[in-house]
Amino acid sequence: MIQALRGMKDILQPQSERFVHIVETASEIAARYGYDYIETPLLEETALFKRSVGESSDIVGKEMYQFIDKGGNDVCLRPEGTAGIVRAFIQNKLDKRGGIHRFYYHGPMFRYERPQKGRLREFHQFGCESFGESSVYEDFTIILMIKDIFDALGIGYSIKLNSLGCPECMPGYRESLVRHLVDIRDGLCEDCQRRVETNPIRVLDCKNGSCKEALASSPLIVENLCETCDADFRRLTKMLDSHSIPYELDPKLVRGLDYYTRTAFEFVSDEIGAQSAIAGGGRYNRLVEFLGGKPTPAVGFALGIERIMELVKLPEKGRHGIYLGVMEEEALDTILKIAHNKRKSERVFVEYSKRSLKAHLKAADRLGARVCAVIGEEELKDSLVWIKDLETKEERRVGFDQLD
Ligand SMILES: [Zn+2]
Numbered sequence: 199m200i201q202a203l204r205g206m207k208d209i210l211q212p213q214s215e216r217f218v219h220i221v222e223t224a225s226e227i228a229a230r231y232g233y234d235y236i237e238t239p240l241l242e243e244t245a246l247f248k249r250s251v252g253e254s255s256d257i258v259g260k261e262m263y264q265f266i267d268k269g270g271n272d273v274c275l276r277p278e279g280t281a282g283i284v285r286a287f288i289q290n291k292l293d294k295r296g297g298i299h300r301f302y303y304h305g306p307m308f309r310y311e312r313p314q315k316g317r318l319r320e321f322h323q324f325g326c327e328s329f330g331e332s333s334v335y336e337d338f339t340i341i342l343m344i345k346d347i348f349d350a351l352g353i354g355y356s357i358k359l360n361s362l363g364c365p366e367c368m369p370g371y372r373e374s375l376v377r378h379l380v381d382i383r384d385g386l387c388e389d390c391q392r393r394v395e396t397n398p399i400r401v402l403d404c405k406n407g408s409c410k411e412a413l414a415s416s417p418l419i420v421e422n423l424c425e426t427c428d429a430d431f432r433r434l435t436k437m438l439d440s441h442s443i444p445y446e447l448d449p450k451l452v453r454g455l456d457y458y459t460r461t462a463f464e465f466v467s468d469e470i471g472a473q474s475a476i477a478g479g480g481r482y483n484r485l486v487e488f489l490g491g492k493p494t495p496a497v498g499f500a501l502g503i504e505r506i507m508e509l510v511k512l513p514e515k516g517r518h519g520i521y522l523g524v525m526e527e528e529a530l531d532t533i534l535k536i537a538h539n540k541r542k543s544e545r546v547f548v549e550y551s552k553r554s555l556k557a558h559l560k561a562a563d564r565l566g567a568r569v570c571a572v573i574g575e576e577e578l579k580d581s582l583v584w585i586k587d588l589e590t591k592e593e594r595r596v597g598f599d600q601l602d
């Protein structure tokens with residue numbers, strides 16, 4: 199028997215209902231915030247991710263679903279959503295057109311990780327990217343939108359916040375960080391000893407216990423921001439305060455890539471293990487330029503759908519829809535016409551075989567239908583349908599056209 203690949207999963211009821219509820223809720227809210235849907239290919243040139251996600255990252259270094267296609271192209275299944283959207287933004291010349299462009303997307307992402315609890319090789323994300331707005335109020339608005347999404351889904355969270363500075367203040371900070379790291383080098387893990395040269399900022403978010411300890415006295419980015427970055431960060435925290443949105447400053451929240459600038463944030467949940475990130479994002483003012491476009495400020499986020507699937511509170515739906523059945527075969531034609539008409543407005547189940555009334559009622563109950571409608575011998579003669587409301591238990595007979 200052929201099975202799904204390792205780390206890949208089918209999503210069936212009741213999980214699929216949660217899945218659809220998340221995507222629909224998030225899409226609706228994003229649309230209200232002025233975002234348009236964008237669909238980009240799952241497969242892209244490998245070079246796109248090498249340049250955007252970065253060769254030194256684990257994603258590109260170890261986890262890419264990369265292969266040579268029949269035309270000899272080096273291609274890759276997307277490991278994340280932002281790179282493809284930035285490529286599309288540039289390819290469609292929106293960077294040249296100017297103005298503000300906001301997109302939302304959802305779909306599968308692929309990472310060749312060692313499968314473990316909560317980590318899949320194919321997983322799904324919902325995300326938003328906003329291009330052309332440099333104001334920090336856009337960062338604030340995106341955080342507000344994510345809050346609205348999680349509130350609508352009934353998911354608890356806390357927010358972590360940091361600023362990563364800009365090309366003016368970041369290099370100076372990096373230098374002082376490297377000086378500090380060289381001093382404490384012996385206390386760092388092997389990976390971090392290497393990162394001191396390749397990607398020192400990344401050392402800040404190492405999960406290794408001894409690294410965390412060694413870093414306790416390291417200089418902080420937020421204390422080394424230039425005037426503009428500092429003013430922006432103050433504006434952002436002031437807006438969050440005035441909207442009573444709690445957050446926690448987290449100087450270790452870094453992304454380690456040059457095109458990430460200023461605001462970085464993470465929504466974390468305690469309900470799925472200790473402080474798991476359920477959404478993350480921030481500003482990336484230099485990525486469009488990095489990928490060959492006209493310099494364009496941008497900010498965005500992505501949330502992991504599988505990660506929040508268990509946390510979602512589904513709205514109570516109760517019994518709904520109508521079940522239609524016959525006790526005489528000649529009535530099937532009528533039932534199918536009624537079904538077609540009812541399907542314009544509600545969920546309809548039809549049983550094609552003639553059954554006893556008892557069997558129909560049982561089937562309607564099992565399917566969760568609100569109404570069971572059956573045509574028997576007598577009803578067929580009188581052009582009527584026998585109906586029972588399975589919630590109120592009320593029974594009556596109505597004309598074919600009076601079914602409500
Ligand atoms: Zn700055």
Ligand SMILES: [Zn+2]
Nearest residue numbers: 387390404409
């Ligand atoms: Zn480390």
